[in-house]
Amino acid sequence: MARVGVFICHCGTNISGAMDITRVVEAARKMPMVVTASDNKYTCSEPGQASVRQAIADNKLNRVVIAACSPRMHEPTFRKAVAAAGLNPYLLEIANIREQCSWVHAHDRKKATDKAIELVKIAVAKVIRHEPLYPREVPVTKRALVIGGGITGIQAALDIANAGHEVVLLEQEPTIGGRMAQLDKTFPTLDCSACILTPKMVDVANHPNIRLITYAEIKEVRGFVGNFKVEIMQKARKVDHTKCTGCGTCWQKCPEKSPSEFDLGLGNRPSIYIPFAQAVPAKPVIDTDHCRYIKYLQWVADGEQGKKPPECRICEKICPTGSIAWDQEPQTITEEFGAVVVATGFQVYDHRHYEEYGGGAYPDVISGMQLERLMNASGPTGGEIIRPSDGAHPKTVAFVCCVGSRDQAKGRTYCSKVCCMYTAKHAIMLKEHDPHVQCYIFYIDVRAGGKDFEEFYLRALDDAGAIYIKGRPSKIYQDGKKMIVLVEHALMGRPIEVAADLVVLATGMEPRTGADRLAQKLNISYNTYHFLVEAHPKLRPVETQTDGIFVAGACVGPRDIPESVAQGSAAAAKVVGLFSRDALVTDPVTSVVNRDRCIGCLLCIAVCPYKAIDCETTRDKRVVAVVNESLCKGCGLCVGACRPKAVDLRGFTSQQILEEVNSLWS
Amino acid sequence: MISAVSVIKPQPDTKFRSFVEAHIGQSISQCYQCGKCTAGCPVAYTMDLTPRRVIRALQLGMENELENSSSMWICLSCLTCSARCPREIDIAGVMEALRLATAGNKPSPSQKKFRLFHELFIMSFQFSGRAYELGLGVAYNVLSGHLLNMVSIIPGMLRRGKLACLPHRGQGSDIQGIFNRVDALKRKNNEQTQSSKP
Amino acid sequence: MELTYEPRIVGFLCNWCSYAGADLAGTSRTNYPANIRIIRVPCSGRVDPLFIVKAFQLGADGVLVAGCHPGDCHYSDGNYHTRRRVGLLRPFLDYLGLDKARLRLEWVSASEGKRFSEVVLSFTDTLIKMGPRSS
């Protein structure tokens, strides 16, 4: 039997000024199950709360209605007050008679009063049917998973680890370092990329709290904030890293060379390899697509069709530690984590989509990243800038901005943000390499918004003497040894042709292939370009709509190095904040399934935005839905979708809402 | 207010512009003036307004410049501009629209010979049903005053029997009827809704 | 039609956008007709068509369902479900002999206090013009 107490607040004159409080109190007294109704100048004040507590005790109240300001304002306050009086804090209902009554109907005292009375009526109708609710506590596994071993992931991993928590850093390639490792220098400071990156890579490798898993991918993610269960697929390296010392004999002797991914096809690498000299871990993997012995085994498996390929196995013969493990297969590792940081970064836009620029057919039309490799002392040319076609030293170099950016026709409307600056960098560095080089830079707009960026751009103009020409080239073609660029000098309003020895396309950023599939596994959203979507672009930039999963760096959108590092640290801070608690309190306003009513249509699973509903088979072999209350956020979508009305939402049950409607006519 | 003679007063919404935008079904303001159209245009080098500047003129409502320009008549309709525009604007369509929009006007000096050619070309098949190259060539040369235009190849053409001395007839084709009915329908449309041409 | 006719409106407002919007209308003191009675729901997607029908059955002159703008749903896509459900319910109103215009679906964000009051005002006006339900 419910015993309801109604407390009407004057809120100074904010409420009482607009309505006849006494009439509201009188009306409230007559409402069903209402034992007592009283008014108070400031219910939220300590004396006000005291009087509520007193009334609860005096009248043995087990339900409370407070008619005052919006529940969005003081619901927490009054819940505490009610709890202090020994009641379950969820046995409280608030009638919003300030924001939604007195303040908007001040012009009509009678109507305001009538409305206030009905609002109280609604609240009473609902509170009567409140059940006590109990927040649940879920433990937090204080281990973090960082996906992506680029500069962002490295930063996040180090920060979390330094805060004293275990971290697993996952990388799909054989080494960490990401795109930054491929860069020669960084703008606008021109400091050597490797010099600032590789120490951090080593720190990761040596950190007691960090476990590095390279050459591996996410297979499946289950669970919820504080309690993720992740299946990781470790690709087969065919090399036993527990034995391997990384002495390098194998990759020096391996006879089968193929184009190096790290050098973007400008150089070759053996089939047992580390991507670059400072790779971490500095232990090789075998490229099963090219390795001769693997090919041989395949030939045997195919029934020895055609010519017998060489058996090779040189690496195995010369390996001093016997680390070559031909029988090594991919294996699945299952780990538990409390939080996940996604830092999968970007890949360079593939300029082969630009048929008008040769569609990748011209060897002397290269991407900015390829130029980085050509300029790099440890690159395929030992830092000598030469034309891929004939090894000549280019004297005239043309740069084309916005390739794969700001181009709707190529399905890439966004600005990649870094190209303007790295092009300026290239112009400056080419001049440093060879004072006789003349750079032409074709741009639409030069975007130099950032610390010291404008100065850097001016440096390209003044010191490097780069000629900036406003205009997007329409065609690049070969004429003898020269590459001809057709462009309009837009500011002169004249079409011009520039004959260059080398053309560098400032290709933009796009998310890593597969970013969308990863996002689906993690149940976070991504945009049309497959950039991941943050919880709020301004106020929650590293959070996602799934608790416990954070995003950072260029997988969210084009970012330069400082931004990526900052985001890595930001995500780390969020993770550490999460780990500062031993348990998470979950809101008890969640869905609940009546197993007897459930017909197992599982529509609820389809509509649930949080994958919070799963199904199981009952003892009598019926499939029924079950709600994971730790994942459920209490939106009630499932309730609306449930045909047999088997699902209901605690605190907002269908019966309660129907009674609220009812009360308006009873 | 006194303003220098040279000052352009942008009038973004002109009848001219709305005609063009209606023709291509796109908004001219999409253009961010990168000049890729001009860069790829095989004849931009000889235009008084390059394709990009034609669009700019439309954006700014500089109608005189456009009306007196011969750019749209020099345009080859090779569609390279439209094919490569990063904003997917149909620039060739804009040129066509400008031709249609100005086809009725008195041709400016720079437009004369192009307009003449098109009139003669249409005439050349209006009667026989099929284009009559020799007749067209001769008529054009005489009327345009370029008497020696292409004479170099005419003998070769004749020797190879590549120039019919008389128009070739598409028997029984009702070409004249089509022309008449097209004109009739156009007149009807104009009466109904004042055409949006400036 | 008598001048004193006061339509009764039941408003189901989602907690995160529209209810907050209604609060904002209050804090910025923008008056609107007192004909609406607001029922708070976590998400407009929680609104079961049954609630709406029930309200009409009891005699409501109008029902307002308000949620976050498409794409802004606090629960990512609840309001899309709302849109579909209300869309499915509408034809059914005819069947009940109710004018479709008596059911309104509006998107009101937490920052659109002004808009909320306008919605209520226009809805109330429409209902007054329609006059009382003929039952």
Next chain:
Amino acid sequence: MIETDRYAYYPGCCAKASAKEYDATTRLVCQALGIELVELENWVCCGASSAHSVDKLLGITLPAQELQSAARLNLDLVASCSLCFSRLKIAAHELKNENIRNQVSEILNEKIPANPRNGVKHLLQVLESHMDKIPLKKPLKDLKVACYYGCLLGRPKEIAEFEDEENPQVMDKIISRLGGEPVEWGFKAECCGGSHIFTRQDIVLKLSHRLLYQAKQAGADCLAVVCPVCHSNLDAMQKSIDAEYKDKVDLPALYITQLIGLAAGLPVKKLMFDKLFVDPIPLLRRKGLV
């Protein structure tokens, strides 16, 4: 798409004069490949490149009535001239618009269907689909051919429904099929100057010279062409080009049909090489093809 070896054929005005050899060899080759061409009755000019420039409605109506006659035959319509092809395709596209469709129907006084069953093809597409049927009597061994598609064949992409606008491959495939070597070059789809031959010859000379020069740069022995207008600019005008640019281009431009005919071992004189301004015989003799 209805029948695959029977097509309505729209020769185009040039076929009757400046491109006699194209028309003739087209019929010849199609016959050899078992493709039946049904020439449209009383076809008239498609209006290119003037009608659509000065009179939208006329520019659509002219091709529209050819589309209608093809529809009456219930056959796909084939054009061998890229300009005609383009006008026909564009007209077919414009006719999807109801308002335009009604106007044109009124002019032609017959109802034009909203979505006709038959389509428009360029000769090249037909030849490709019958490529394997080419009897390879005289492979064009080490004949380096620059395939020139011209600007209109693939544009606008969504209307022409042809191939990649910048780097089409059909003709190159055919040449390879004939045992020849298609050369890679960047000007497959650049404009030759088109109809400016009358009004601005200088433009035609400049653009065509650019094409011929580039083809030679790429090491081509000759050009393969699929449009009479392009052809006359590249072939008939070559003397004037040499004169204008103090060059000695001497690059035969053959119609793809002539090359197919040659490889298929059709009688050489039927291939009408004598109609060309730049005599290909010396080249073909050098390559031992005649």
